[in-house]
Amino acid sequence: MADNTDTYKTLDVALRIGEMLLSSGAGAADVTATMWSVAHACGIRNVEVDVTFTTLTLSHQPSADEPALIQTRHVRHRDIDYEDLTLVDHLVRDLLAGVIDRDEARSRLARVVSSGHRRPRWAVSLGFGVMGAGVGMLLGGNPTVIVIAFVAAVGIDLLLRWMSRRRLPGFYQQVAGGLLATLLAVTSAAVGLDVDPSLVVTTSIVMLLAGIGFMGAIQDALTGFPLTAGARILEAILATAGIIAGVSGGLTVGQMLGVDLGRLDPGVSTLSEATMVVAGAAICAGAFAFSSYAPLRSLLPIALIAGVASLVLGLVEELGFSRAWSAAVAALFVGLVSYAAAGRVRVPPLVVVVSAIVPMLPGLSIYRGLSLLAAGGNGILSLMGAAAIAIALASGVIFGEYAAQPLRREARRLEQRLSGPRLVGPVRARQVKRKKKTEPVG
Structure with missing residues (x-):
């Protein structure tokens, strides 16, 4: 149960990030790449992403013997807000670079959603x-x-x-x-x-x-x-x-x-x-x-x-x-x-x-x-x-x-799955490197 709860938290933050991007006018390819990268950076593999005009779906099947964990969010409001889009983009980059962890990303995302517009x-x-x-x-x-x-x-x-x-x-x-x-x-x-x-x-x-x-x-x-x-x-x-x-x-x-x-x-x-x-x-x-x-x-x-x-x-x-x-x-x-x-x-x-x-x-x-x-x-x-x-x-x-965006070796696998340049979100998929626990000697 604890493992499923942790997985649901990761899927939830990826879905909320995708919702912010899609509601701000980002393309489906950018939203899909960003959600996949967020889940990958948080340690979740075998993730399937489905993006339509109004629905975002993430599914994760830990193994062939277990049922898939599925979460869905609906985009009900569309409002161009490039300030929020920029803040979410920076959040994703920090998460992929290992500057912040998933829980801090969730907190920052909640502040972005609830802060409203600073411009009158x-x-x-x-x-x-x-x-x-x-x-x-x-x-x-x-x-x-x-x-x-x-x-x-x-x-x-x-x-x-x-x-x-x-x-x-x-x-x-x-x-x-x-x-x-x-x-x-x-x-x-x-x-x-x-x-x-x-x-x-x-x-x-x-x-x-x-x-x-x-x-x-x-x-x-x-x-x-x-x-x-x-x-x-x-x-x-x-x-x-x-x-x-x-x-x-x-x-x-x-x-x-x-x-x-x-x-x-x-x-x-x-x-x-x-x-x-x-x-x-x-x-x-x-x-x-x-x-x-x-x-x-x-x-x-x-x-x-x-x-x-x-x-x-x-x-x-x-x-x-x-x-x-x-x-x-x-x-x-x-x-x-x-x-x-x-x-x-x-x-x-x-x-x-x-x-x-x-x-x-x-x-x-x-x-x-x-x-x-x-x-x-x-x-x-x-x-x-x-x-x-x-x-x-x-x-x-x-x-x-x-022509402008560099296609690096680390991104080729992702780019083959999702054709097209990134207009928002990560250009290169990265995962957080987790420190290995050292076992006591003797």
């Missing part, structure tokens, strides 16, 4: 506003557009927070966000402000798209977890459908009031506005990381990487490549440099990667497709182009991580 919620809302303003700069908006984008992003964040407290599903939150963004655009056009209403809608849509989870879905699909990938893609489709419903409703209200938002202006897309593009992308990425509770020490590297990546995207596009290929090259750059940058500021690469690609999310293509569909036109091609850009971003980042 009003600061997070302002951060989303700065993110919207950055997207406005990225798309070439004038000062009025940037101010409206700031107000729209803050308003959407407050609205989503209010709806989340009332436990409304994410689909309805996306509908409300898209509707609010479009109604703000309709209002600005109705009062005669010198703005392009489509830019206001686009900036707000980019904010909503940042939480969709394309990155995790494509990573799971590429690393051999099709079930989890399918669930994440379905969630992304539902979230996008919510945006479609909200934007369509707002456009319909505008047409009823006699306000025509006009055609979409693609915004800044040439190197003649390179300074504005780089500054907008850097501000957008840094503000998103801040609003996702990323450690302050990581904000500057994230902003620099996002700014250079946007410049790379523009350069490749100027050479005649398609938007998808340009996004893939820029994402490849992000993947290549994020691993080293994350190591220097002591955060998981996932924190840098996701934040840096937010300015390149295909908000313009999605808005163009939504506008055409709402007007009864053919917006399928634009939506397919947006999907191609999202896939290019995710696959480019993952390929960059393949």
Whole structure:
């Protein structure tokens, strides 16, 4: 009984760590590798790990003559919190290095879960506003557009927070966000402000798209977890459908009031506005990381990487490549440099990667497709182009991580079982070396 109790404690801490990673957006391969490594470091062998979109399962069979010990946890809440993700990543590394033991790891994990956010919620809302303003700069908006984008992003964040407290599903939150963004655009056009209403809608849509989870879905699909990938893609489709419903409703209200938002202006897309593009992308990425509770020490590297990546995207596009290929090259750059940058500021690469690609999310293509569909036109091609850009971003980042992360001999066995680079968790599986007891002589 004592041995089983000790085993259950090890399985429990591994499951709780996996739950924290999966709820923060980590890929199934990263979660599986981390849980396996934690159990291995605590002295448990013959462990089987099963990760799906909502369920984590660990089983251990001591021998063929004994029944397997199985524990399961369900992921019910998903909230991007890069501060907690970083603390858990450091905890795992200390555990694998033998700096702490299992009981201390359990205590530290309990403190992380119960401590809450150290960053005030009003600061997070302002951060989303700065993110919207950055997207406005990225798309070439004038000062009025940037101010409206700031107000729209803050308003959407407050609205989503209010709806989340009332436990409304994410689909309805996306509908409300898209509707609010479009109604703000309709209002600005109705009062005669010198703005392009489509830019206001686009900036707000980019904010909503940042939480969709394309990155995790494509990573799971590429690393051999099709079930989890399918669930994440379905969630992304539902979230996008919510945006479609909200934007369509707002456009319909505008047409009823006699306000025509006009055609979409693609915004800044040439190197003649390179300074504005780089500054907008850097501000957008840094503000998103801040609003996702990323450690302050990581904000500057994230902003620099996002700014250079946007410049790379523009350069490749100027050479005649398609938007998808340009996004893939820029994402490849992000993947290549994020691993080293994350190591220097002591955060998981996932924190840098996701934040840096937010300015390149295909908000313009999605808005163009939504506008055409709402007007009864053919917006399928634009939506397919947006999907191609999202896939290019995710696959480019993952390929960059393949090239950047060293594959050491000690990790080969684990990497063969779980294909794919680590965006969070251990790159190399290690076990704690236990001291041998010396027998008395004589």
